């Protein structure tokens with residue numbers, strides 16, 4: 087059980103965290119047609135409650151391993167916007183100095199030790215970071231975000247078994263948005279019951295509404311406490327939906343990728359709209375608080391975009407640096 | 415042979431008289447689609463597996479509509495590249511002719527154990543008892559910040575392995591013919607396509623035909639230097655050769671087509687004539703296919719070389735995402751021109 091106190095302003099924190107992701111992603115979608123951001127972007131609009139709900143349980147020193155759809159995870163973990171935006175613009179001031187692009191986010195300071203764009207690639211690396219924590223006994227928790235598609239990769243099962251065997255402090259968070267690119271979960275999975283994997287490895291598993299920030303928060307709260315307490319890994323399957331196409335700023339139903347009705351249903355279940363209504367009902371936040379939060383986030387985004395656009399590109403001499411690390 | 419020329423688009427093809435001569439122009443992607451459709455239609459043992467082969471994008475259009483026509487012989491798959499490669503290998507041993515498709519060749523890296531420890535060796539390890547007629551298609555991405563994990567050139571890695579064959583068609587005619595050649599080769603064939611070739615157009619005959627694996631082709635005869643090129647570098651080399659010709663330097667351009675086993679006699683014959691060699695590769699330099707070609711020339715035609723061979727490759731680093739660095743990363747026709755000048759001992763060439 088997690089005995090740590092919930093922050094008093096938890097609802098407001100969840101709301102701002104989700105809104106920060108949403109507005110950031112929407113800005114990218116708006117700017118993308120300028121074609122100055124020359125890299126593929128995988129937006130997480132619609133899925134914000136998962137990143138926000140999980141990461142509010144984490145400390146700065148805890149690790150987050152993300153995937154190709156990783157902007158929200160980084161923001162929720164506390165990554166500042168400037169280096170992210172600059173990375174997407176291919177600039178030297180980017181979080182990966184322009185070498186990575188939007189699929190390869192890193193923020194050492196804030197516990198994001200790099201991101202793989204190979205589906206499932208981050209899963210064993212996260213388990214490895216947790217192994218390091220266990221060997222050092224440093225009490226860190228490691229969260230690994232991955233998709234329903236990634237749950238099909240063999241490496242997920244191999245990694246989960248190892249984490250469970252060694253009682254590592256891992257929280258596996260599967261964001262089940264039902265699709266891998268354009269393929270529905272039903273055409274890829276026999277059981278469509280991802281959370282069941284936990285039972286196979288004698289670990290704790292829970293399936294939550296991934297569009298309910300508070301439900302995600304509570305599920306992650308227990309799992310993170312287990313992770314810190316040496317009680318081994320957990321699996322959270324968070325059910326959600328991505329609003330945009332697999333990659334890029336547009337919805338994909340027009341290209342025949344998915345049914346429009348399905349998207350409309352999920353837009354109705356918008357995690358932010360729902361949460362907002364609940365906050366107002368319970369007087370946890372006023373409209374004015376919300377407007378103020380939104381204004382300050384927009385300022386942060388304006389600043390990040392201006393910073394990114396004004397930043398220099400890497401120099402020609404940067405091409406061949408960082409291939410090998412210096413000897414220590 | 416009209417199909418030895420490559421056109422960047424339909425207009426160019428028509429302007430060159432393709433239409434007038436009654437020749438049918440197809441894009442590289444259409445050629446691949448047609449080849450797959452013909453194979454599926456004529457042979458019940460052929461089937462296609464891959465992530466998204468049945469979706470609205472149809473692997474950049476190369477599998478569009480095949481699911482509707484051929485049903486469950488065109489299957490979408492879970493994200494499980496490693497297992498699927500073994501599954502395809504098993505099916506091949508059991509009498510099928512699978513084509514496994516990866517949207518990016520980078521994803522084959524998850525499957526190396528099944529390819530190298532299994533598919534490549536199954537014939538040899540059991541004294542020839544089994545055949546593995548398996549085709550693995552992988553597409554090379556490039557540009558728009560594809561980055562380090564989505565734009566690699568891995569052909570030389572595969573070309574190192576006995577038991578594997580590796581082909582890289584550089585034009586629509588070969589894309590269609592080599593796919594058939596690969597399916598009926600009887601061995602595991604790594605079939606590598608370049609995304610930037612997909613819009614290239616050229617003459618593609620209707621009906622089935624196979625291009626023989628292991629045979630390169632002279633795309634342009636010349637006397638002064640031999641340029642051995644593969645994949646996208648073939649069209650870059652043709653442009654380079656045109657430019658050099660204006661300077662009075664005649665380059666012979668060889669399209670390698672198959673990397674393993676590569677057409678050594680064709681290359682030796684050309685180098686014996688020209689005495690100079692440039693290898694233009696889409697991949698990295700060290701231990702790459704260029705190193706092998708040049709070694710072989712040194713072994714078999716050393717005396718005919720008038721000077722050191724020159725290679726055109728990627729810089730020795732992963733693909734950077736920034737457009738500023740991407741621009742510096744990829745060599746093209748200008749680099750080939752420089753390389754030719756260097757090979758010819760031109761003092762003005764920037765080394």
Ligand SMILES: Cc1ncc(C[n+]2csc(CCOP(=O)(O)OP(=O)(O)O)c2C)c(N)n1
Pocket residue numbers: 154155203204205206232233234235236237263265266267332465493495521524
């Ligand atoms: C090993 C591997 N296979 C395929 C791909 C291509 N790819 C990138 S994202 C993706 C879908 C992933 O689906 P999921 O894990 O559910 O994440 P989502 O995109 O839904 O967030 C695919 C197939 C890849 N990057 N890596």
Ligand SMILES: [Mg+2]
Pocket residue numbers: 233234235261262263264265266267
């Ligand atoms: Mg998914």
